[in-house]
Amino acid sequence: MIIDSWVIQANNKKSLSALLGVGLAALLIWGWDNNPKNSYYHNQGHIFGTYYNIRYEAQADLEKDIQTAFKDFDNSLSMFNPHSVLSAINANRDTTTNVYFENMWAEAERVYNLSGGAFDVTVAPLVNYWGFGNQGTKETQRTKDKHVIDSLMAFVGFDKVKLVDHRIIKSDQRVQIDGGAVAKGQACDVIADVLRNHGCTNYLVDIGGEVVAKGVNDKGSPWIIGISKPNLNNEGAQAELQEVVSASSICMATSGNYLNYYYVNGERRSHTIDPRTGEPVQHSVLSATVVSSSCMRADAMATACMVLGKEEALRMIERAGDAACYLIVAENDSLSVITSPNWAEMITK
Numbered sequence: 001m002i003i004d005s006w007v008i009q010a011n012n013k014k015s016l017s018a019l020l021g022v023g024l025a026a027l028l029i030w031g032w033d034n035n036p037k038n039s040y041y042h043n044q045g046h047i048f049g050t051y052y053n054i055r056y057e058a059q060a061d062l063e064k065d066i067q068t069a070f071k072d073f074d075n076s077l078s079m080f081n082p083h084s085v086l087s088a089i090n091a092n093r094d095t096t097t098n099v100y101f102e103n104m105w106a107e108a109e110r111v112y113n114l115s116g117g118a119f120d121v122t123v124a125p126l127v128n129y130w131g132f133g134n135q136g137t138k139e140t141q142r143t144k145d146k147h148v149i150d151s152l153m154a155f156v157g158f159d160k161v162k163l164v165d166h167r168i169i170k171s172d173q174r175v176q177i178d179g180g181a182v183a184k185g186q187a188c189d190v191i192a193d194v195l196r197n198h199g200c201t202n203y204l205v206d207i208g209g210e211v212v213a214k215g216v217n218d219k220g221s222p223w224i225i226g227i228s229k230p231n232l233n234n235e236g237a238q239a240e241l242q243e244v245v246s247a248s249s250i251c252m253a254t255s256g257n258y259l260n261y262y263y264v265n266g267e268r269r270s271h272t273i274d275p276r277t278g279e280p281v282q283h284s285v286l287s288a289t290v291v292s293s294s295c296m297r298a299d300a301m302a303t304a305c306m307v308l309g310k311e312e313a314l315r316m317i318e319r320a321g322d323a324a325c326y327l328i329v330a331e332n333d334s335l336s337v338i339t340s341p342n343w344a345e346m347i348t349k
Helices: 002-009 013-030 061-079 085-090 099-114 121-129 148-155 179-195 297-309 309-319 342-345
Strands: 041-049 051-057 159-166 167-170 201-208 210-214 222-228 241-247 250-255 261-264 266-268 285-291 324-331 334-339
Touching: 002 297, 041 061, 061 085, 061 099, 061 179, 085 099, 099 121, 099 148, 099 179, 099 297, 099 309, 121 148, 179 201, 179 250, 179 297, 210 222, 210 297, 222 250, 222 285, 241 250, 250 266, 250 297, 250 342, 285 297, 285 309, 285 342, 297 309, 297 324, 309 324, 324 342
Parallel strands: none
Antiparallel strands: 041 051, 051 201, 159 167, 201 210, 210 250, 222 241, 250 285, 261 266, 285 324, 324 334
16 A cells, blocks of 8 residues: 555656555565475374384475385385385386485495395395294294205395396396385485485484484484393383483494394394394394494394394404494493494494
8 A cells, every 4th residue: 555655656767666666676685585494393104114203404305206206115125015126026026226225235235245244135045034023923933944045045145146237137036125124214314314314414214223413403412322221020111221412413223132032941042144144143243233334334234233142243344344233232241332433422323
């Protein structure tokens, strides 16, 4: 209304233009703002048989983009999705690999070599045999049979399969691939990429305890990340924290033998299978937390640490050059912590 009265009183085109210019300037000065302010968002739910919590600062809620990335990843590397690339490879159907699979494969090969074969994604037949995979159950696969294990070992080994021109070539069609030891870590990296591509500089991605964090939280402080304390004697009890890490840039993954296991005739069998022996590991390391340059790499090396045991794990971490580890060990009926010499340095980078 005010502008309309000014227009009516204008005597010529020159004065009209001048008045409109003043009006436009006033609009700009008093808040004509097309740039919405950033807010912190929280997306959470269940995915890949576990939970996810994602917090980030952005101009809009990015849950739709996050769900699209989750679906694409599931269609690539899920062992439980019959239509995934990984399932097609395990079923020996003709299929081409994609970027998710090939990134996983490159990291799997690296950690396989770094760990001396302790980490091996072809361990799937053994995982199924012991009742921890997508084809076996704890109720039906509890018999320890050396002859069966030896027969399965004949088609377990990273050297029995190759990636050539976007296709997996197997030396034996019974070779099966299990990407579970890197899937959560890789998914964290994938979602972190989604957030970065939308300009996010402050975020935390937590998928089943694997974490990628950058920047600060909504209080302006570094992100707070907990390392759970193993509990072997009170199933179902609320988890306690062994350690709390404060970080503004970290990729961290944890592997443990204290949640997924069963007993047979007093013998405890964990879900971590040593691909070199074909049997569940039996050493004193209960939990291995690794930080590295990517969450997928940290996830793979955490699994390798669980297979190797404390001394070999520390040597592997030293060879890696871009990783540090935090091991929780059961000795003399008590828990102790062993860290690589560079642990404090790596978690503050």
